Amino acid sequence: MTPALLIHGGAGAATPSALQAERRSGLTAAFEAGWDILIQGGTALDAVVQATVTLEDHPLFNAGLGSCLTEDGTVEVDASLMDGSTFQTGAVGAAKHIKNAICLAREVMTDGRHVFLVGRGAERFAREHGLPQAAADELITPRQHQRWQALRLSSGQAQRSNSEPGTVGAVALDSSGRLAAATSTGGVFDKRAGRVGDSAVIGAGTYADSAMGACSATGDGEDIIRATLARTAVELLRGGKDPAQAARTALARLTRQTRGEAGLILLDPFGRRGVAYTTESMSVALRLGSGQAFRAEGRLVVRV
Ligand code: ASP
Numbered sequence: 001m002t003p004a005l006l007i008h009g010g011a012g013a014a015t016p017s018a019l020q021a022e023r024r025s026g027l028t029a030a031f032e033a034g035w036d037i038l039i040q041g042g043t044a045l046d047a048v049v050q051a052t053v054t055l056e057d058h059p060l061f062n063a064g065l066g067s068c069l070t071e072d073g074t075v076e077v078d079a080s081l082m083d084g085s086t087f088q089t090g091a092v093g094a095a096k097h098i099k100n101a102i103c104l105a106r107e108v109m110t111d112g113r114h115v116f117l118v119g120r121g122a123e124r125f126a127r128e129h130g131l132p133q134a135a136a137d138e139l140i141t142p143r144q145h146q147r148w149q150a151l152r153l154s155s156g157q158a159q160r161s162n163s164e165p166g167t168v169g170a171v172a173l174d175s176s177g178r179l180a181a182a183t184s185t186g187g188v189f190d191k192r193a194g195r196v197g198d199s200a201v202i203g204a205g206t207y208a209d210s211a212m213g214a215c216s217a218t219g220d221g222e223d224i225i226r227a228t229l230a231r232t233a234v235e236l237l238r239g240g241k242d243p244a245q246a247a248r249t250a251l252a253r254l255t256r257q258t259r260g261e262a263g264l265i266l267l268d269p270f271g272r273r274g275v276a277y278t279t280e281s282m283s284v285a286l287r288l289g290s291g292q293a294f295r296a297e298g299r300l301v302v303r304v
Helices: 017-039 044-056 101-111 119-128 142-154 157-161 221-226 229-235 243-258
Strands: 004-012 077-083 088-095 116-118 168-173 179-185 206-209 213-219 262-267 273-277 281-287 300-303
Touching: 004 017, 004 044, 004 262, 004 273, 017 044, 017 168, 017 281, 017 300, 044 077, 044 101, 044 168, 044 179, 077 101, 077 206, 088 101, 088 119, 101 119, 101 179, 116 119, 168 213, 168 262, 179 206, 179 213, 206 229, 213 221, 213 229, 221 243, 229 243, 229 262, 243 262, 243 273, 273 281
Parallel strands: 004 213, 088 116
Antiparallel strands: 004 168, 004 281, 077 088, 077 179, 168 179, 206 213, 213 262, 262 273, 281 300
């Protein structure tokens, strides 16, 4: 089976032109990191983790290094992943000092005792399992710090609601027909300490079932949770429905039910893709080609 990979770098306001080239190269590197795994016969799970780690390590995405700040001026990350062939999942929420939340989520999944750890318990689990710890300010970029400071100085609601895209996610199909999905984020700008969004919630920000599809969502996290967006999108693939249509229908339901804005990437067991968003823009990387004709040598398309 020909593998497939689709990654995103968040949905929201348009990426400022000064940041476009760097974000483009980040998405390209992340796609290639995941794709290398898939074409060497690796698993969909490894591919989505590797693509996500690459974007978590990039300072211009809102995950890991470069995460947006809480109202306390700290970084608290959320992430989740799902293996669609085993229904194994792992998730972490509101965790501090974590460079790669997706690796921590994977460790939670592999450990298997629980599926979702938050806050101090997640941080302790990370230490006990030898995951790299970030020092107090290590994940805070000057750009995110300035943004946080500007809001404090202006007490401006307008800046808080200016939703810069930057959450990251990936969905993959491997050569054995397994589907997997992953999502990671610093959450929403100026969030309350302890707030956990959809990116950590299986069925909302992340979902995979190798018989139907895999999805990673981004956007208004509270509304995505209310609408269980990722699971809804995957369910809409039942009976071999077209992923492009399913992605649009899932978002139309979200709009109707909650008025929230979001974007999602969706992959079916044939490697057919769906990308849709109701926000101004969404960053994605994919290889051109469609359905059964999807070819390993297809042209890489990166949109920021
Ligand atoms: N969905 C993320 C959250 O609410 C934010 C985003 O995707 O931009 O935490």
